[in-house]
Amino acid sequence: MSDKPFRLLPAVGPHNEHFWHGGAEGELRFLRCDACSTYVHPPLPICPECLGRALTPEAVSGRATVHTYTVNHHPWIPGFDPPYIVAIVDIEEQAGLRLTTNLVGCAPEDVQIGMPVKVCFEERDEGIHIPLFEPDPNAAKCRAEHIE
Amino acid sequence: MKARNLERKSAITGVGQSAVGRRLNIDPLALTADACLEAIEDAGLTRDDIDGLSTYPGNMQAPAGFTGAGVTEVQEMLRLNLNWFCGGPELPGQLGAVINACAAVATGLARHVLCFRTVWESTAQGGGPRAGLGAGGGGGFRASGIMEWTLPFGAASAAVWIAMMARRHFHEFGTTREQMAQIALNSRKNAGLNPNAVYRDPMTMDDYFAARMISDPFCLYDCDAPVDGSTAIIVSATDAARDCRKTPLRVEAVGSALRGRPSWDQFDDLTTMALRDAGAMLWERTDLRPSDVHVAELYDGFSFITMCWLEALGFCAKGESGRFIEDGKAIALDGEIALNTHGGQLSAGRLHGFGFLHEAAVQLWHEGGARQVPVEPSVAVAAAGGGPLGGCLLLVRDD
Numbered sequence A: 001m002s003d004k005p006f007r008l009l010p011a012v013g014p015h016n017e018h019f020w021h022g023g024a025e026g027e028l029r030f031l032r033c034d035a036c037s038t039y040v041h042p043p044l045p046i047c048p049e050c051l052g053r054a055l056t057p058e059a060v061s062g063r064a065t066v067h068t069y070t071v072n073h074h075p076w077i078p079g080f081d082p083p084y085i086v087a088i089v090d091i092e093e094q095a096g097l098r099l100t101t102n103l104v105g106c107a108p109e110d111v112q113i114g115m116p117v118k119v120c121f122e123e124r125d126e127g128i129h130i131p132l133f134e135p136d137p138n139a140a141k142c143r144a145e146h147i148e
Numbered sequence B: 001m002k003a004r005n006l007e008r009k010s011a012i013t014g015v016g017q018s019a020v021g022r023r024l025n026i027d028p029l030a031l032t033a034d035a036c037l038e039a040i041e042d043a044g045l046t047r048d049d050i051d052g053l054s055t056y057p058g059n060m061q062a063p064a065g066f067t068g069a070g071v072t073e074v075q076e077m078l079r080l081n082l083n084w085f086c087g088g089p090e091l092p093g094q095l096g097a098v099i100n101a102c103a104a105v106a107t108g109l110a111r112h113v114l115c116f117r118t119v120w121e122s123t124a125q126g127g128g129p130r131a132g133l134g135a136g137g138g139g140g141f142r143a144s145g146i147m148e149w150t151l152p153f154g155a156a157s158a159a160v161w162i163a164m165m166a167r168r169h170f171h172e173f174g175t176t177r178e179q180m181a182q183i184a185l186n187s188r189k190n191a192g193l194n195p196n197a198v199y200r201d202p203m204t205m206d207d208y209f210a211a212r213m214i215s216d217p218f219c220l221y222d223c224d225a226p227v228d229g230s231t232a233i234i235v236s237a238t239d240a241a242r243d244c245r246k247t248p249l250r251v252e253a254v255g256s257a258l259r260g261r262p263s264w265d266q267f268d269d270l271t272t273m274a275l276r277d278a279g280a281m282l283w284e285r286t287d288l289r290p291s292d293v294h295v296a297e298l299y300d301g302f303s304f305i306t307m308c309w310l311e312a313l314g315f316c317a318k319g320e321s322g323r324f325i326e327d328g329k330a331i332a333l334d335g336e337i338a339l340n341t342h343g344g345q346l347s348a349g350r351l352h353g354f355g356f357l358h359e360a361a362v363q364l365w366h367e368g369g370a371r372q373v374p375v376e377p378s379v380a381v382a383a384a385g386g387g388p389l390g391g392c393l394l395l396v397r398d399d
Helices: A017-025 A137-147 B028-042 B071-078 B096-106 B121-125 B145-149 B158-173 B177-191 B205-210 B275-284 B303-312 B321-325 B354-364
Strands: A028-033 A055-060 A063-072 A084-091 A098-102 A116-123 A129-135 B010-017 B052-055 B084-087 B112-120 B213-215 B228-237 B249-255 B295-298 B379-384 B391-397
Touching: A017 A028, A017 A055, A017 A116, A017 A129, A063 B158, A063 B213, A084 B158, A098 A129, A116 A137, B010 B028, B010 B096, B010 B354, B028 B071, B028 B112, B028 B228, B052 B071, B052 B096, B071 B084, B084 B096, B096 B112, B096 B228, B096 B249, B096 B391, B112 B121, B112 B354, B121 B228, B158 B213, B158 B303, B177 B205, B177 B303, B177 B321, B228 B354, B249 B275, B249 B354, B275 B303, B275 B379, B275 B391, B295 B303, B295 B354, B303 B321, B354 B379, B354 B391
Parallel strands: B052 B084, B052 B112, B295 B379
Antiparallel strands: A028 A055, A063 A084, A063 A116, A084 A098, A116 A129, B010 B228, B010 B249, B112 B228, B249 B391, B379 B391
């Protein structure tokens, strides 16, 4: 436990527990519209694309690419010590479906926009699992093979 | 045929500003009174003439000092007889409060609207970090709303969110920190000519690169400086403006659009912001063009936001703001578009949007003193906001 930083935790309720608790089963979950299959994030009670009322949590692959990032150096939150990498990642399953997250297992100087990453989870109190992202060696390998 | 009903019927007729400074330790309502009374006098009016009141964000739960006065407090303090009033944070940026006032006078709900914005973040924060978050700061806190998706990751400030937008802009367009630095350097140069600016010492490129990093690519000098201060603007109906002391500054067009998703990370194009659409809307409502504008007072809560506004308002092409500003000449007081002539929030202090409109009026009234733009400008744009909130006004002096 001691290697985990202090984190401010989200307020979890019926509307978002699929997201924050999904990591207990190793799953990154988003609401998805039953009618038109759009992933809806942040969660809403209706689908903004087709106005469908039936949305069901569904797991995605957890694969993503880095859309942009910053190495934060300022101590905004006592106990959450800089430097740390904040990134916005593009979730593979849907264009424009993004998450703000932390990149872990990666030195700040090694981060690149476009690099493939995959989800991992940090377990906190109350069953909350924070979705973080780390470099995806399999994706890198695939890409290397493809280039050869 | 442009839709001009709102704009052709409203004008800026007076402005006022309190003392502005770091840790003034003055009651924010007193600062507000100073700014409001100065604006009323500047317009040649008395408080009996004021029948509308508008502010951003008004009374709300917010970090200490973020909001220094609300509508009802000012109405009580100045004993105004109001026919219309409005205050709130869910507006097209800070200047949304002024755009609302334009609508109020254009529709006859009021004749002279007093608009104000007061901050006292410098005193309230006392030099320390924003209180209440973090280990030992109360374990019961839970992030909700938009912060649910950022705070758990230590993305606690717009500095972090907008730094990522700047990084994406760097990636797509080859923008550099050397280019972005010109926003800070230009502001500091202008602030040196403004006796009311909080930071007036000259700044060099070396100074910029020596500053500590906040959230890269933003260093300290890319972030605006919290201050205490209040700014007030009088918006009058154009027929009522004839009774005022000064040449009315006609509101030629406004931009208040929100067409993309109101989110710091889900917005369709993170190299722009909602202000992209506010800027586009402004030009949809006038026959004037960007080349007609002499002065641009563009929000700089973070330096990159100003670059976004330069692109959004068409002073340069999308993605070209870095190259547009890179030698500093185009945005200087004698450049093709004089930018943030008072020093912006980076060097004159974070008056949170209203300082830009105040300065646009000062320049159009040719009251800028040492920092006055030499062409005797007659067209200016003021813009405020970033991320999901942005609004802008185009002002014209007709005489």
